[in-house]
Amino acid sequence: MQATATEAFPHSGAHAAHHQEAGFLRTYVFSTDHKMIGLQYGFTALCFLLFGFFLMLMMRWQIAHPGKPVPIMGPMLASLLGNVAANGIISPDLYNSFGAMHGTIMVFLAIVPLAFAAFGNYLVPLQIGAPDMAFPRVNMASYQFYVLGGTVMFFSFFIPGGAAQAGWTSYPPLAEVVQTNGQTFWLIGMIFLISSSLLGAVNFIATVIQLRAPGMTWMRLPFFVWAQFVTAFLLLLAFPPLEAAGILQLMDKVAGTSFFLPTGLAVGGKLAHISGGGSPLLWQHLFWFLAHPEVYVLILPAMGIVAEIIANNTRKPIWGYKSLVYSVLTIGFLSFIVWAHHMYLTGMGTKIATFFQTTTMLISIPSVIILTCMFISLWGGSIRFNTPMLFVMAFLPMFGIGGLTGLPLGLSYSDIYLHDTYYVIAHFHYIVAPGTIFAIFAGIYYWFPKITGRFMNEFWGKIHFWGSLIFMNLIFQPMFAQGMAGMLRRMADGGANYSGAKTPDTVGGLSPFIMGLHTWILWAAVGLALVQIPFVINLFWSIKHGPETHSDNPWDSTTLEWQTPTPPPHGNFATAPLVYRGPYEYSVPGHERDFTPQNEPDPACEPSPA
Amino acid sequence: MDIPYTVEARPDTGLYNAKVGIWLFLASEVMLFGALFSAYILLRVGAPAGYWPEGWLNVPLGTLNTMVLITSSITTVMAWASLKMHQFGRFKLFHAITLLMALTFLSIKSYEYHDKFTHFEILLKDGRFADGHIIERAPDHIVIHGRIVNDEKALYNLHEKHIQLKEVTIQRSQIKSMERYGPWHNTYCALYFTLTGLHALHVIGGAIVIGFLWGPGSKLWETDPERFTNRVEVSGLFWHFVDLVWIFLFPVLYLL
Ligand code: HEM
Ligand SMILES: [Cu+2]
Numbered sequence A: 001m002q003a004t005a006t007e008a009f010p011h012s013g014a015h016a017a018h019h020q021e022a023g024f025l026r027t028y029v030f031s032t033d034h035k036m037i038g039l040q041y042g043f044t045a046l047c048f049l050l051f052g053f054f055l056m057l058m059m060r061w062q063i064a065h066p067g068k069p070v071p072i073m074g075p076m077l078a079s080l081l082g083n084v085a086a087n088g089i090i091s092p093d094l095y096n097s098f099g100a101m102h103g104t105i106m107v108f109l110a111i112v113p114l115a116f117a118a119f120g121n122y123l124v125p126l127q128i129g130a131p132d133m134a135f136p137r138v139n140m141a142s143y144q145f146y147v148l149g150g151t152v153m154f155f156s157f158f159i160p161g162g163a164a165q166a167g168w169t170s171y172p173p174l175a176e177v178v179q180t181n182g183q184t185f186w187l188i189g190m191i192f193l194i195s196s197s198l199l200g201a202v203n204f205i206a207t208v209i210q211l212r213a214p215g216m217t218w219m220r221l222p223f224f225v226w227a228q229f230v231t232a233f234l235l236l237l238a239f240p241p242l243e244a245a246g247i248l249q250l251m252d253k254v255a256g257t258s259f260f261l262p263t264g265l266a267v268g269g270k271l272a273h274i275s276g277g278g279s280p281l282l283w284q285h286l287f288w289f290l291a292h293p294e295v296y297v298l299i300l301p302a303m304g305i306v307a308e309i310i311a312n313n314t315r316k317p318i319w320g321y322k323s324l325v326y327s328v329l330t331i332g333f334l335s336f337i338v339w340a341h342h343m344y345l346t347g348m349g350t351k352i353a354t355f356f357q358t359t360t361m362l363i364s365i366p367s368v369i370i371l372t373c374m375f376i377s378l379w380g381g382s383i384r385f386n387t388p389m390l391f392v393m394a395f396l397p398m399f400g401i402g403g404l405t406g407l408p409l410g411l412s413y414s415d416i417y418l419h420d421t422y423y424v425i426a427h428f429h430y431i432v433a434p435g436t437i438f439a440i441f442a443g444i445y446y447w448f449p450k451i452t453g454r455f456m457n458e459f460w461g462k463i464h465f466w467g468s469l470i471f472m473n474l475i476f477q478p479m480f481a482q483g484m485a486g487m488l489r490r491m492a493d494g495g496a497n498y499s500g501a502k503t504p505d506t507v508g509g510l511s512p513f514i515m516g517l518h519t520w521i522l523w524a525a526v527g528l529a530l531v532q533i534p535f536v537i538n539l540f541w542s543i544k545h546g547p548e549t550h551s552d553n554p555w556d557s558t559t560l561e562w563q564t565p566t567p568p569p570h571g572n573f574a575t576a577p578l579v580y581r582g583p584y585e586y587s588v589p590g591h592e593r594d595f596t597p598q599n600e601p602d603p604a605c606e607p608s609p610a
Numbered sequence B: 001m002d003i004p005y006t007v008e009a010r011p012d013t014g015l016y017n018a019k020v021g022i023w024l025f026l027a028s029e030v031m032l033f034g035a036l037f038s039a040y041i042l043l044r045v046g047a048p049a050g051y052w053p054e055g056w057l058n059v060p061l062g063t064l065n066t067m068v069l070i071t072s073s074i075t076t077v078m079a080w081a082s083l084k085m086h087q088f089g090r091f092k093l094f095h096a097i098t099l100l101m102a103l104t105f106l107s108i109k110s111y112e113y114h115d116k117f118t119h120f121e122i123l124l125k126d127g128r129f130a131d132g133h134i135i136e137r138a139p140d141h142i143v144i145h146g147r148i149v150n151d152e153k154a155l156y157n158l159h160e161k162h163i164q165l166k167e168v169t170i171q172r173s174q175i176k177s178m179e180r181y182g183p184w185h186n187t188y189c190a191l192y193f194t195l196t197g198l199h200a201l202h203v204i205g206g207a208i209v210i211g212f213l214w215g216p217g218s219k220l221w222e223t224d225p226e227r228f229t230n231r232v233e234v235s236g237l238f239w240h241f242v243d244l245v246w247i248f249l250f251p252v253l254y255l256l
Helices: A024-029 A034-064 A074-088 A092-128 A136-158 A182-210 A223-254 A280-314 A321-337 A350-378 A387-404 A406-410 A412-418 A422-452 A458-484 A512-545 B017-046 B059-084 B088-117 B187-214 B216-223 B225-255
Strands: B119-124 B129-137 B141-149 B166-171 B175-180
Touching (some): A034 A092, A034 A136, A034 A512, A074 A092, A092 A136, A092 A182, A092 A280, A136 A182, A182 A223, A223 A280, A280 A387, A280 B017, A321 A350, A350 A387, A387 A406, A387 A422, A387 A458, A406 A422, A422 A458, B017 B187, B059 B225, B088 B187, B088 B216, B088 B225, B129 B166, B187 B225, B216 B225
Antiparallel strands (some): B119 B129, B119 B175, B129 B141, B141 B166
């Protein structure tokens, strides 16, 4: 039994007997296999990522050239969406829809499904040595809810009045009084997406608790698994309050209640016909109680990916594994008590603001510890600069910029000025775009050989990397300057109304330089779009034509997902793996190879059942 | 391929998978209802003094419903215990009572809902308020069983002893506007319908699962009794949670 543990298995696998020939539908659409579900999530979410990016391109055109028809895409928008895009010009209403949906799609339909659901589904069972998730059918249901939610969101563009217009944050009363049913669609879509995440979270946690292979103790879990585990807890406990808020807002929209509508609300100059008595602040609290943990849902899985790739490509154990684990647990806990740092401007009073400033400063400590451990891990390694590693190396400083620029936002004194400006946009995009998305790219290049048995093209991978790195920075760096100059976010004219050109005799109007950065950013965004083309082609082309790996463990990795056939069959392991050692035994002195897989028998110790 | 610990407990955690799953799910449910209760507190604290309804719900009926759910919780435990003692017949009996209790609860709840939806607050042209259930609708007038008050505030506290309801005829020409006691009526009604509605959905969901395990799903008892017992246990845990939510809802909405 142990003899087979280290070696690659024959591709047919002992499972052929169990594995009845399943039809197309069972294999690709209604699959309960965690790997197929992971791939489904990955593919769908990549499509949404592209779609969300496309919305952003349209918006960038509009604010760089307000009121001018969109080139190339304009006629299509006009014919698909009608009046709101008359003559191919993006109206303010459409701009608001695009903005709200860009945020919603990127967060809930692209990044979380990629970083958590796709990578997590594919890798967590493999890395802990399990045959599948604990509840395969729940897993399938989770994906189906996700698709349902995505469909509702997508079709809301085409209803009369168009999609939701009040931002991904959907603050009432605005969200409820905008003249479109898009908001109702948004709420229903969100309820589906939340249900999907909850099912996924239950499944992930149960899987990690129950299905670890014999010998896979908690402190032998790869850091990626820890990151996913904490992420799942964040989703499990933070999403329900948003679900509650979503239900309440839905009641406001369809049952005429006033949970979030205050007494005396006037709409269009007339007193609204409502019972009143509601509280707009209630929504903000419930929303941010989810949405702050949510931002860690966006980043923790990325950190997990980064840790795996660093260990593998420095050929060295991750520095400070235990600190990483405790840091990620601390982040998980603290992220539930920082939410009101998004609400300093709501008149919360200095005492409460002090509390949230303190917790916000505290939470940056474990984040810094994690980043520091990753940097120190590079020290003295003989680094292999392949495409995944390049993306990871870029992740570190980019995440650093994003995190450090968060500190001034966490202090109410500076946030009162910076709140709702482009500075905030730059802050979190540095974390999510050249941060999380780079980690996702790295993960795709890194695990692609396990899924397909082929590498992706290195040359085009490097083009993709350098192009993305340069253009991402050209896009987001100027936004810091714009924000500090006082440019607000979410303005359909990009701030033209506040420009010095429009109101020459006011002090503090936006200067031509600051306004001109819009054009700069637009072309950088177009550049970013262009360098994604090699990636998309590379991704599909390499499935059939990439260089073959000739090994089940082409990167010489220690973790269990590489100790399986390629691609892993249904049930993953031919014989249940036994785990003898920690996840990062690279370059152990005295060993013949520079990596020792977790399931390589250790004569000195027997695997314990836990 | 078999997933480990679907039936037997994992030695180091002492739990089988579904039990871990249901506890996690219940944790998320706690957060869901926790958020709703927080919403209740925030909105209630923010309401203007004297305008939070008191005594609007029927306490005897609410108490009865509380008893009904507690009974169902007991029979749920008994049903599971019967399976543990290999007494399938008693399981059937106890869960039949559980299902009956679920049905009773929902019937009483629908009666209460119906009562609210047929209750009207009528603003008269002279500035007074008529309030009550309509018992007759004619082309030129309506008859309500209720009362007329000068100040809307008088409608909010029904704890006062001297309230007398009688038949009042109101000319349609006198009516300025009418509103049912639906969720749109005021913040209290909104909370009442949303919280109890969501709870009722949980009751329905739980009853469907228990009904399935009681009916067609019980065939599993013959082939895999241990697994079946686990299913009954897990659905029972959910049912207890649903009861627990009601134990909080009842005082918050009926008594406070
Ligand atoms: C490391 C420490 C961090 C600190 C101190 C911090 C602080 C803040 C603060 C105070 C705000 C509110 C700014 C405002 O609206 O005025 C904010 C916004 C935001 N942060 Fe961070 N942040 C940190 C890390 C992160 C991470 C890891 C993410 C993950 C993606 C993230 C994503 C976001 C997002 C999405 C927003 C904008 C939400 C919106 O208003 O639409 N932040 N951050
Ligand atoms: Cu935050």
